[in-house]
Amino acid sequence: MSSDRPLLSELKSATIARFQLLSIVLISLWSIEIIDFLMFGGRLDGYGIRPRSLSGLWGIPLAPLLHGGFRHLIANTVPLLTLSWWVMMRSMGTWLMATVMITLLGGASTWLLARGGSVHIGASGLIFGYLGFLVARGYFERTMGAIAISLFVLITYGAMFWGVFPSQPGISWESHLFGFISGIIAAYWLTSKPDIISDR
Numbered sequence: 001m002s003s004d005r006p007l008l009s010e011l012k013s014a015t016i017a018r019f020q021l022l023s024i025v026l027i028s029l030w031s032i033e034i035i036d037f038l039m040f041g042g043r044l045d046g047y048g049i050r051p052r053s054l055s056g057l058w059g060i061p062l063a064p065l066l067h068g069g070f071r072h073l074i075a076n077t078v079p080l081l082t083l084s085w086w087v088m089m090r091s092m093g094t095w096l097m098a099t100v101m102i103t104l105l106g107g108a109s110t111w112l113l114a115r116g117g118s119v120h121i122g123a124s125g126l127i128f129g130y131l132g133f134l135v136a137r138g139y140f141e142r143t144m145g146a147i148a149i150s151l152f153v154l155i156t157y158g159a160m161f162w163g164v165f166p167s168q169p170g171i172s173w174e175s176h177l178f179g180f181i182s183g184i185i186a187a188y189w190l191t192s193k194p195d196i197i198s199d200r
Contacts, residue, residue, distance in 0.1 A: 018088045022081055029123070032065050033073050042069070048121035049107055049175070051114040059120065060107035063175070066121040076123045079157070083130035086149055090137070094190055101186040102129030102179055109178035120172040125179035128164065131157055132183025140191040 036044040048063045050056025067073040088095040106125045114120060131153065138150025164177040 014092075017092060018085060021088075021092070022084055025084070026077065026081065029065065029067070029073060029077070033067055033070060036066070037070070045121050046119060048119040049111050049114070050119055051111055051116050056111060056119075060111060061103060063107060063110075063121050064103055064123045064126050067123070068121060072122060076127060079127045079160075080123050080130075083127060083134065083153070083157070086134055086153065087130050089149065090146075097190055098130070098133050098183070098186045099126065101189070102126055102133070102182045105185065106175065106179040106182035109182070110172070110175045113178070114172070114174035118172075120175050122172065122175070124163070124172065125175035127179070128160070128176040129179035129183035129186070131160060132180040133187045134183075136184040136187035137191060140187050146191075 032044070036042055045066050045068055047058055048056075048066055049059035067076065084095060087098055103126065106129055110120050110125065134153045135150050138147040141147075163171075164173060164180055166173050
């Protein structure tokens with residue numbers, strides 16, 4: 001029993017760290033939306049990704065933090081937290097690097113290739129990036145744990161794949177598509193790299 005205690009302690013510490021980090025993410029997103037609603041009347045949404053506009057470059061890092069109202073944020077909250085947690089199961093470092101890669105690569109691709117005259121905001125690009133990462137991780141890593149998570153995500157969130165195709169007006173299918181592709185690229189790169197930040 002004593003040999004199990006360090007492992008249980010590490011597992012508990014990692015779980016607490018994931019919970020704390022996701023709490024910070026959640027509080028930050030909701031605080032930004034509340035401030036935007038109360039103080040700016042939604043004008044912060046204009047700082048999203050504006051394709052092929054120099055001023056729109058700021059939207060690459062900012063877009064995941066901005067939402068077009070509370071309904072938009074509510075729709076993104078649960079899948080963002082759930083998929084983030086599954087990415088963190090590999091390590092916190094993996095989640096951090098995947099988040100940076102998806103945000104920058106997916107955002108830059110949206111800026112370069114999306115429809116002109118549009119503004120792209122919301123964490124859905126990250127959500128689809130995590131989806132792509134988790135599905136591809138099972139293929140690239142080929143461990144039982146990674147494959148099991150990939151299958152679970154496919155079964156649970158498989159319907160989301162329709163989001164990478166043009167559908168309803170006002171929905172950034174481009175950020176979904178490029179986020180998903182960026183997640184696959186992140187899975188390929190990160191599964192062959194040592195973790196930069198360890199949970200231990």
